[in-house]
Amino acid sequence: MKLSERLKDDPWLFRIASRAEGALDSAGPAERRKAINTEIVSLTYEKAEQIARAVVKPLPGKNRDLTLRLDDLLTSRWFGLPIMLLGLGLIFWMTIVGANVPGEYLSVALFWIGDQLSRLFQWAGAPDWLHGFLVEGVYRGMAWVVSVMLPPMAIFFPIFTLLEDAGYLPRVAFNMDRLFKAAGAHGKQALTMAMGFGCNAAAIVSTRIIESPRERMIAILTNNFVPCNGRWPILITLSILFVGGAVAAGWGTAASTAVVVGFVLIGVMVTLAVSWGLSRTMLKGIPSSFTLELPPYRRPQVGRTIIRSIHDRTLYVLWRAVRMAAPAGAITWLMANITVDGTSLLAMTAGWLDPFGRSLGMDGMILLAFILGLPANEIVLPILIMGYVSAGTMIELDSLAALKHLLVDQHGWTWVTALNVMLFSLLHYPCGTTLQVIYGETKSIKWTAVAALLPLSIAVGVTFTVNQLVQWMGWV
Amino acid sequence: MEYECCASAQPWVQFGVEHSDGPIIALAGNPNVGKTTIFNALTGMRQHTGNWPGKTVKQARGSYLYRSIRFTVVDLPGTFSLLSHSSDEQVARDFLVFGRPSATIIVVDATRLERNLNLALQVLEITDRAVVALNMIDEARNKMEIDVEQLQKELGVPVVPTVARRKKGLDKLMQTVYELTCEGLPTSPLRLTYPRHIEEAVQRVEPLLKEELPPWVNARWLALRLVEGDVSSLRSLARYAAPAEKGVTAL
Numbered sequence: 001m002k003l004s005e006r007l008k009d010d011p012w013l014f015r016i017a018s019r020a021e022g023a024l025d026s027a028g029p030a031e032r033r034k035a036i037n038t039e040i041v042s043l044t045y046e047k048a049e050q051i052a053r054a055v056v057k058p059l060p061g062k063n064r065d066l067t068l069r070l071d072d073l074l075t076s077r078w079f080g081l082p083i084m085l086l087g088l089g090l091i092f093w094m095t096i097v098g099a100n101v102p103g104e105y106l107s108v109a110l111f112w113i114g115d116q117l118s119r120l121f122q123w124a125g126a127p128d129w130l131h132g133f134l135v136e137g138v139y140r141g142m143a144w145v146v147s148v149m150l151p152p153m154a155i156f157f158p159i160f161t162l163l164e165d166a167g168y169l170p171r172v173a174f175n176m177d178r179l180f181k182a183a184g185a186h187g188k189q190a191l192t193m194a195m196g197f198g199c200n201a202a203a204i205v206s207t208r209i210i211e212s213p214r215e216r217m218i219a220i221l222t223n224n225f226v227p228c229n230g231r232w233p234i235l236i237t238l239s240i241l242f243v244g245g246a247v248a249a250g251w252g253t254a255a256s257t258a259v260v261v262g263f264v265l266i267g268v269m270v271t272l273a274v275s276w277g278l279s280r281t282m283l284k285g286i287p288s289s290f291t292l293e294l295p296p297y298r299r300p301q302v303g304r305t306i307i308r309s310i311h312d313r314t315l316y317v318l319w320r321a322v323r324m325a326a327p328a329g330a331i332t333w334l335m336a337n338i339t340v341d342g343t344s345l346l347a348m349t350a351g352w353l354d355p356f357g358r359s360l361g362m363d364g365m366i367l368l369a370f371i372l373g374l375p376a377n378e379i380v381l382p383i384l385i386m387g388y389v390s391a392g393t394m395i396e397l398d399s400l401a402a403l404k405h406l407l408v409d410q411h412g413w414t415w416v417t418a419l420n421v422m423l424f425s426l427l428h429y430p431c432g433t434t435l436q437v438i439y440g441e442t443k444s445i446k447w448t449a450v451a452a453l454l455p456l457s458i459a460v461g462v463t464f465t466v467n468q469l470v471q472w473m474g475w476v
Numbered sequence: 477m478e479y480e481c482c483a484s485a486q487p488w489v490q491f492g493v494e495h496s497d498g499p500i501i502a503l504a505g506n507p508n509v510g511k512t513t514i515f516n517a518l519t520g521m522r523q524h525t526g527n528w529p530g531k532t533v534k535q536a537r538g539s540y541l542y543r544s545i546r547f548t549v550v551d552l553p554g555t556f557s558l559l560s561h562s563s564d565e566q567v568a569r570d571f572l573v574f575g576r577p578s579a580t581i582i583v584v585d586a587t588r589l590e591r592n593l594n595l596a597l598q599v600l601e602i603t604d605r606a607v608v609a610l611n612m613i614d615e616a617r618n619k620m621e622i623d624v625e626q627l628q629k630e631l632g633v634p635v636v637p638t639v640a641r642r643k644k645g646l647d648k649l650m651q652t653v654y655e656l657t658c659e660g661l662p663t664s665p666l667r668l669t670y671p672r673h674i675e676e677a678v679q680r681v682e683p684l685l686k687e688e689l690p691p692w693v694n695a696r697w698l699a700l701r702l703v704e705g706d707v708s709s710l711r712s713l714a715r716y717a718a719p720a721e722k723g724v725t726a727l
Binding site for chain 2: 012015023037039044045049051053056058211
């Protein structure tokens with residue numbers, strides 16, 4: 001839009017801007033002026049660098065600053081991004097390997113508590129429905145969430161926080177800046193995106209660091225495309241089940257890690273693509289420049305960081321998940337136990353959704369789990385399992401093998417089903433909390449709706465295409 | 477009275493600064509360069525804090541006495557630049573451009589000169605009454621040699637090495653501020669020459685801005701903002717420098 005049009009409300013500014021435009025238009029095409037802001041910024045930087053070089057002489061015999069040497073490598077044009085990906089892979093690998101053992105102990109312990117609760121109810125002579133509702137619905141829902149989510153989060157978050165403390169995250173933004181700029185978005189979006197790996201709702205709040213409303217909106221609308229905590233478990237679990245088991249022994253973890261990194265890459269690519277699309281349609285404009293401080297690297301205070309991140313992030317997110325899981329577990333239990341003509345509400349709804357689910361390479365129960373999981377993504381998998389098992393409650397699955405048996409042998413999952421579930425989970429829509437935060441930040445029902453429906457249509461489009469392609473090629 | 481030479485009839489109220497008899501000094505700099513340490517060392521206990529009018533940005537101001545003149549120091553938010561548009565940067569920029577401080581102290585971290593000079597250059601585009609406080613010079617001298625004379629020559633404004641934490645160089649800094657505000661110490665701040673297409677555009681816009689604007693507004697600076705299509709600085713122009721004929725008369 002022309003400058004003068006944006007200043008219409010103030011006659012004096014409008015006059016100044018119109019006169020200036022009159023003078024400028026005779027000077028040449030407006031396109032040439034588009035990049036002037038960037039030119040001015042970079043010229044200022046060049047001059048600052050030039051003066052600093054002329055004035056400062058490093059003392060002989062002193063090593064170059066460690067930060068500078070590290071930055072040469074970590075933010076280099078060629079190695080910056082690959083090193084970043086390797087690091088990301090390493091974090092996932094440690095998470096997958098490390099989460100296995102405590103996860104099993106935890107679920108054993110939590111379900112033991114569940115059994116004791118059942119005994120307590122029996123001893124007190126409580127009615128069956130109350131026991132079912134509270135223990136099999138509410139408690140098991142929470143127990144599932146805790147045992148599935150706590151171990152990976154207790155490993156993933158502290159490592160992530162350590163990197164943050166060491167000063168690596170701004171380098172990530174630096175490396176990604178070019179990509180985001182090319183997509184017409186703001187370089188700081190790389191930071192809010194990274195935050196989204198933890199929690200999309202927190203990331204939406206963090207988009208406040210982007211001052212331009214246009215670029216901020218792009219960051220808000222696309223944040224959903226990186227997997228948050230609630231979605232890591234489904235991605236990690238399914239990749240262990242369907243990829244880890246399919247390759248030679250000993251390589252399972254590596255292969256699962258590669259798949260999870262692959263999904264992150266897909267998420268980032270979708271983020272960039274959608275940002276690009278938005279900045280050319282609904283949110284037109286050119287990216288604004290910004291200054292990013294690359295603070296010196298510091299040795300993180302390991303002990304304190306781990307304690308702080310477990311407290312601030314792990315337990316915070318977990319508590320949220322538990323609060324969401326309790327009512328969702330209750331609703332799911334009700335739906336599974338209220339029957340009409342001998343069929344449970346859960347089965348009826350799933351049956352009704354089934355044709356649509358099948359066209360996306362999934363089934364009705366999976367879609368229903370995604371719908372019921374709207375309040376919190378972390379309960380999608382528990383709801384799904386609960387819907388699948390005939391007992392109508394979230395039974396205890398003592399091992400991944402039992403889960404695989406349930407999915408593959410009893411409900412006919414193939415690698416295509418797993419792939420589509422993972423894709424749908426990655427893309428579908430932000431959770432209820434995130435949508436609430438988006439509304440709080442944008443104060444607009446329209447943009448909140450876009451934030452939900454845009455990803456949903458992409459998720460439906462992608463899974464539909466993948467499924468049709470696979471069927472057509474006869475790969476299954 | 478001696479200090480009348482450096483008093484100014486600015487409507488400081490617009491910037492949340494109460495009326496002051498003496499000169500107003502702006503304190504600019506990147507975050508974490510010891511700007512606040514310098515502010516505290518200069519003003520001691522004589523400080524007020526509040527918000528910038530209409531912003532959620534914190535404003536700290538204080539004063540000190542030098543040669544029986546009371547200098548009021550306004551601590552601008554620490555920013556990396558004045559070009560992009562966070563509210564911190566906008567506050568700092570607006571005060572420098574439209575608040576007409578009698579002098580500006582630009583605090584730079586001597587150990588990270590290259591990064592800090594970026595802001596210094598942008599401030600020098602706005603004002604010529606500025607002094608650079610080359611802070612943490614002790615730390616810098618352990619690692620490198622800094623040619624202060626050369627830096628002063630390049631920037632065209634006085635450069636005073638300081639160690640704010642140990643209150644070193646502050647006397648010289650206050651003296652330089654005094655010379656700038658009250659004795660008309662001449663400066664010739666570095667102004668960048670931009671590529672030809674930008675300079676040509678500026679040359680077209682600048683004269684017509686001079687017709688419209690009050691004479692104290694830096695027309696070249698504003699012309700550059702117009703050429704790069706920056707709406708926010710024009711909004712600030714209307715807010716702080718609109719002519720009286722618009723119907724708003726100063727009280």
